[in-house]
Amino acid sequence: MRIGDRIAIMEQGNIVQVGTPEEIxxxxxxxxxxxxxxxxxxxxxxxxxxxxxxxxxSVPKKQSQGLKTLSRLLDDxxxxxxxxxxxxxxxxxxxxxxxxxxxxKGTDKVEDSxxxxxxxxxxxxxxxxxxxxMAEAPCPLPVINENKQLIxxxxxxxxxxxxxxx
Numbered sequence: 001m002r003i004g005d006r007i008a009i010m011e012q013g014n015i016v017q018v019g020t021p022e023e024i025x026x027x028x029x030x031x032x033x034x035x036x037x038x039x040x041x042x043x044x045x046x047x048x049x050x051x052x053x054x055x056x057x058s059v060p061k062k063q064s065q066g067l068k069t070l071s072r073l074l075d076d077x078x079x080x081x082x083x084x085x086x087x088x089x090x091x092x093x094x095x096x097x098x099x100x101x102x103x104x105k106g107t108d109k110v111e112d113s114x115x116x117x118x119x120x121x122x123x124x125x126x127x128x129x130x131x132x133x134m135a136e137a138p139c140p141l142p143v144i145n146e147n148k149q150l151i152x153x154x155x156x157x158x159x160x161x162x163x164x165x166x
Contacts, residue, residue: 009033021045022162042163043128048121051162052143052152058083061092066108071100081139081153084110089149091142094118120144121154127162134159 008018009032017029025042028034057079059070074082074097084092093114095103103113119133121143133141140153 009036020050022050041128043131044126046127046162047123048125048127048130048143048154049123049151051127051154051158052123053140053155053158054152056083056140056153057081058085058089058150060085060087060089061110065110067100067104067110067113068108070095070110070113071097071104074100083142083150083153084114085150091120091144091148091150094139094142096139115139118142120148122146123151127159130154130159131163 006018006020007024008015009024010016011030011032017024017033019027022042024033025037025040025045028037057074057077059065059073059082061084070082070084074095080096082095084095086092093111095110095113095115099115100110100113103109106112115138117136117138119137119141121130121133121141123143123145130141134154134156137156140155142150143152143154145151
C-alpha cells in the first residue's frame, strides 16, 4: 500500500477493487476488502505525496528580485505564503507578507524574510512521521521529490482529513 499509486485487491483470483490506497481504505467496495484492511491506519499506509496540496504560490528566486517585488507578487496571488525556489524548483524558503515587511525594515534581501523552523518533507514520508512536524510548523510544509524539487505543500487540514477514519 505504501509503494503503490494504484492497487488491486483480489479475492479467489478475481479483482474486486482497484484504486489508490486512500480510495480503497476509505471506500471498500466489498466486505472482503473491508475485512482485508480492518485495523489498518491511514497514517501507516499513506505518504505525503498522497495528500499534498498542489495549488500553492511558488516563485523562482532571482538576483534582481527584492522584497518589494516578492511582496507585490504574493499580494497579487491571493495566497498567504510565498514558496521560494531555485530556477529548477528546488525549495529555498517560505515567506509571508508580514515576514517581508519585518525584513524590509533592515534589508531588501528576500532570504531575510524566510520563516524559521520550516522543514521539508520527502514525498515518500509516511503520514505517521509527519504529525509531529506539522504540529510545530509555522506554515504549510514544503513537500519535495527525490530531486529535492518542490512538488506541493502539506497543510494541517489535509493531514487531519487524511487521518480521520470517517
